Amino acid sequence: MTADTLLPPQLEAPEQFVRRPGTSVVTDNQRQLLDQVRRAEKLTRSDLMRACGLSPAGAKGLIDELVERGALKLGDTIIKGRGQPSATVELAPGFAYSLGIAVAVDNVRVMLVDFKGMPIDEMEQCLFPLELDAAIDFVCTAIGQLLARHGIASSRVLGAGLSMTGPFYGVKRRVNPPDSMPAPWATSDLESLFAQAIGFPVVMENDSNCAAVAEALHGWGRSTERFAYLHFSDGFACGLIEGGRLLSGAHGNAGEIGRLYARLGLRRPSLEFLRQDLAATGIHFTSIDAMLAGYDDGWPALDTWLDQVMPGLNLTIAALTALLDPAYIIFGARLPQALATRMIDRIAFEDRPRRGLHAPNPVLSVTHLGHHAPSLGAALLPLKWHFFS
Numbered sequence: 342m343t344a345d346t347l348l349p350p351q352l353e354a355p356e357q358f359v360r361r362p363g364t365s366v367v368t369d370n371q372r373q374l375l376d377q378v379r380r381a382e383k384l385t386r387s388d389l390m391r392a393c394g395l396s397p398a399g400a401k402g403l404i405d406e407l408v409e410r411g412a413l414k415l416g417d418t419i420i421k422g423r424g425q426p427s428a429t430v431e432l433a434p435g436f437a438y439s440l441g442i443a444v445a446v447d448n449v450r451v452m453l454v455d456f457k458g459m460p461i462d463e464m465e466q467c468l469f470p471l472e473l474d475a476a477i478d479f480v481c482t483a484i485g486q487l488l489a490r491h492g493i494a495s496s497r498v499l500g501a502g503l504s505m506t507g508p509f510y511g512v513k514r515r516v517n518p519p520d521s522m523p524a525p526w527a528t529s530d531l532e533s534l535f536a537q538a539i540g541f542p543v544v545m546e547n548d549s550n551c552a553a554v555a556e557a558l559h560g561w562g563r564s565t566e567r568f569a570y571l572h573f574s575d576g577f578a579c580g581l582i583e584g585g586r587l588l589s590g591a592h593g594n595a596g597e598i599g600r601l602y603a604r605l606g607l608r609r610p611s612l613e614f615l616r617q618d619l620a621a622t623g624i625h626f627t628s629i630d631a632m633l634a635g636y637d638d639g640w641p642a643l644d645t646w647l648d649q650v651m652p653g654l655n656l657t658i659a660a661l662t663a664l665l666d667p668a669y670i671i672f673g674a675r676l677p678q679a680l681a682t683r684m685i686d687r688i689a690f691e692d693r694p695r696r697g698l699h700a701p702n703p704v705l706s707v708t709h710l711g712h713h714a715p716s717l718g719a720a721l722l723p724l725k726w727h728f729f730s
Contacts, residue, residue, distance in 0.1 A: 353542055354727055357496055358437065366727040367412075370395065371403050376730050378413065378432055379457070379558075385427040386415075404430065411436045412456070412728075432457045437728075438493055440501035441720025442480055442535065443548065445675075446521050446575045446613075447628040449476045451483040452716040453491070458558055458724055460717060462487050469628045473525040477538045484539055499727060500542035502719030503535055504551035506576060509593040516547065519575055519613075544722050548572060549596055550587055551718030552674055552710075553580025557587075558721055560710050565668040569596075569661045570708070573676035575613040575629060577602070579657075581665065585730065598657055607653035610684070612675055614650075618642045629675065633712075638679045651687045658688055662703055673708035674715070681707045 354366045367375065370393070377392045378384055384392070390400040407413040408430075416429035434455035441452040447469040453461045464483040468475055488495060507518035507527075514533075518526045536543040546554075549572035556562050556570050566585040572578045579596035581588040588595050602609045616632045619625070622642045626632035661670060672681040690702045708714065 354499065355496070355542070358499060358727070367407075368403070370399075371407060372728065372730065374400070374403055374407065375412065375432070375728050378430055379729055383416065383429050383431040385429050387427040389430055434459065435497070437499045437724070438497050439499050439720045439723045440484060440487075440539075440541065441504065441551075441716040441718065441722075442501055442543075443504040443551065443716035443719055444471070444476060444526075445506055445548070445629075445715075446519055447471060447630055449479055450713075450716040451480055451487065452713070452720045453487045453493075454717070454720040454724075456724070456728075458721050460713070460720075461491055463713065463716060467628065467630050470521065470523055471526075472523055473529065473534075477535065480535065481538055495540070498541050500544070500723035501535070501539060502551065502722030503531060503543050503545040504548045504715040504719040505531065505545055506548050506574065508547065508578075508597050514545075516545065521575070521613075542723070544726065546587075546589075546719070546722060547578065547593070548574065548674070548715040549578035549580040550589060550593075551580075551716075551722070552708075552714035553582050553596075553718065554587055554721050554725065555710055555714040555718035556580075556671055556673065556708060557582045557585060559717065560708055560714075561669050561671055561706055567665075567667050568669040568671055569665060569667045569703075570671045570673055571657070572674040573610060573612055573672070573681075574674045575611060577609040577611050579661070581667075583665070598660075601657070601660070602653050605653075605656075607656070608649045610650035610654050615642070615646050618646050633675060633677065636677050636680075638677070638683075643680070643683075647683065647687065651684070654684065655687075655689055658703075658705075659691065662690070667703045670703045670705050671708050672705070673710065675712045676707075678707055 358366050373393050377389055390397055408415060411433055413430050414433040418428050434457045436456040439454050443450045448465060448467045450463055450465045452463040455461055466479045505516045507516045510517050514530050532543045532545045552572055553570040561568055568582050570580040577599050579598045581596050599609055612629050616626055616629055619642050685705045688705060
């Protein structure tokens with residue numbers, strides 16, 4: 342099966358990026374070359390050829406084509422040992438750009454990234470309740486302003502990723518968001534709606550998966566190819582990375598750990614529940630965003646909330662450890678770092694050694710990407726689909 346057959350119709354590459362009509366954007370070998378350069382940031386031509394295991398003649402042709410198309414650029418020539426001088430190779434950031442649209446229950450963000458996957462700029466609007474038409478209007482305005490602000494022609498935009506909160510249902514074109522979001526979010530073909538509105542191809546993933554993709558490329562994924570990303574927001578879910586790739590499942594819902602909580606009657610570690618608990622103590626915030634802006638680690642309600650959610654979270658950690666054996670479990674999304682640290686301190690791993698030997702456990706870590714992870718991960722989706730593994 343080729344890369345083209347895996348693409349949803351909405352994510353067909355704009356014709357200016359396609360090698361020839363009816364073909365993919367890059368060949369499999371070129372994708373391998375680009376992946377090696379992305380991971381290393383900069384390589385000599387000779388090192389790149391060796392890393393990919395290609396013949397010098399074959400690799401030279403592939404590299405030259407990517408340089409001619411503008412995807413790679415050559416740098417300084419380096420002399421290594423007794424061999425011939427070799428030019429450095431790196432991704433050309435202005436070859437293509439991608440957009441990330443991240444929708445939460447109370448805000449929408451639009452991020453612009455370059456071909457290296459590096460963030461250039463982002464715009465945000467807080468709205469509650471978040472009406473679909475208002476969100477689309479903001480996204481269109483934000484994209485126009487971001488491209489104009491940085492002098493980027495629309496012809497250089499590869500596409501957009503859409504990060505949505507909630508599980509998929511039916512064919513993977515519909516998402517069922519929290520009840521606080523108006524019904525059109527659940528009944529509409531969001532990929533088609535956003536693609537028609539912004540004029541670029543759009544692919545949708547849930548927010549935990551998008552955040553995990555961002556973590557894989559820019560966070561702890563640089564240290565390991567196997568990790569679970571815990572997504573704390575208005576809900577609670579998990580993004581799973583195995584072998585450096587997103588594990589999405591048959592219906593796109595791998596990592597929907599909230600179903601376990603519903604089945605066992607456990608309280609989810611949802612930040613919306615924390616907002617409600619604070620209101621019960623007389624501390625009122627109109628949205629999660631407002632609560633996080635005024636976050637105080639000394640709120641007494643935090644201890645009560647932690648007492649209620651930690652049994653389920655300990656079970657989640659145990660289930661992920663037993664089923665996936667990840668190297669890391671990352672605490673992320675909109676979770677304040679101080680609160681994440683308190684939660685990690687309360688995690689208890691199984692302590693039943695056999696013959697005095699303990700089974701290895703994953704490292705528990707806090708993301709460094711913050712609340713930008715879903716929009717960043719969404720922006721990376723078109724780049725990964727077309728150019729990288």
